[in-house]
Amino acid sequence: MIVQLTEISKNDKMSDTGKINRAGGYLLREIFINPNHVVCLREDTIFSRKLEEGDLGDTLDKRQRFTRVYMNRGHSGLDVVIVGSPGSIQDKLGLKLDNKELLKG
Numbered sequence: 001m002i003v004q005l006t007e008i009s010k011n012d013k014m015s016d017t018g019k020i021n022r023a024g025g026y027l028l029r030e031i032f033i034n035p036n037h038v039v040c041l042r043e044d045t046i047f048s049r050k051l052e053e054g055d056l057g058d059t060l061d062k063r064q065r066f067t068r069v070y071m072n073r074g075h076s077g078l079d080v081v082i083v084g085s086p087g088s089i090q091d092k093l094g095l096k097l098d099n100k101e102l103l104k105g
Helices: 045-052 086-093
Strands: 003-010 026-033 038-043 066-073 076-083
Touching: 003 086, 026 076, 038 086, 045 066, 066 086
Parallel strands: none
Antiparallel strands: 003 026, 003 076, 038 066, 066 076
16 A cells, blocks of 8 residues: 655755755655555654744645654665654554553563
8 A cells, every 4th residue: 555645845956057956945745655664753843843934935834743754765764754743644654553551560
């Protein structure tokens, strides 16, 4: 099963000289994730701060939250920032918590 989400990332545009222009802002784009490769979900407070400060433009609601999704990629990992709270991303990916009790010892 593959799940479609919305990623926010730096808009690195190529200039006429072939160099990357880092002042391009941010863009939203579709991303497709295999939930079997997700290792960790963590709220991304850096993007929340950028949104509060107006660095992400005015297209997103100021109450929006962001989740950094860490994925296993063999010998290395990959992380992307997704629009949505960790709980909503967990639900969309169909990741359920085990109902196991913690043993005290």
